[in-house]
Amino acid sequence: MSFEKIVDEYRPLISYMIRKLHIRRHVDEYMQIGLIALWEAYERYDETKGSFCTFAFKMIRWRIVSQLRKETKNVYVPLPEEYVLKEDVDFFANIVWEDALQYLTPRERIWLIRHVIEGKTLKQIADEEGVSINAVKQWRISAVKKLKRYVNCAAHPYSNTRHRRRAGRRRENV
16 A cells, blocks of 8 residues: 555544644644654554554654653743732742641651752652652652642632541641
8 A cells, every 4th residue: 555545544543633632733743743653654564563553543643742742841831920929039938837737747747848848859868767769759649638638728718628627637636
């Protein structure tokens, strides 16, 4: 089968992928990337390893997603004017750390202080505490969950009272 026939047959597939990935800008460029990937699939296809349709689909999708990642890696999105700090204020100084830290266990506090504030890696924290990196990752996961609940409760105090009451009971039990 000639490549021209394959292009005619697979052009709708490339268009479908572009729509499915919600690409609205530079559609022609992504169509071209898809056609190049189709050409490479046509050249590299081995009949003994499966159907051409599956191979071409994966090649085209991988190439388009790869290009999307490259383009969105360093995209600068400006903040609306109301979110920009007007004064020279340390953003974290406005957060009530003491209140947020009350929701965390001692291990979770260690992760928060050493990783977020001091900038240490998970491996450094694990070495200092004499635990595995996976243990520190678990501290992080549970701390992030609790902090998300705390931030959500602070932003919407009446929408999530169940979490706030539960966290308050845990604080009393500690």
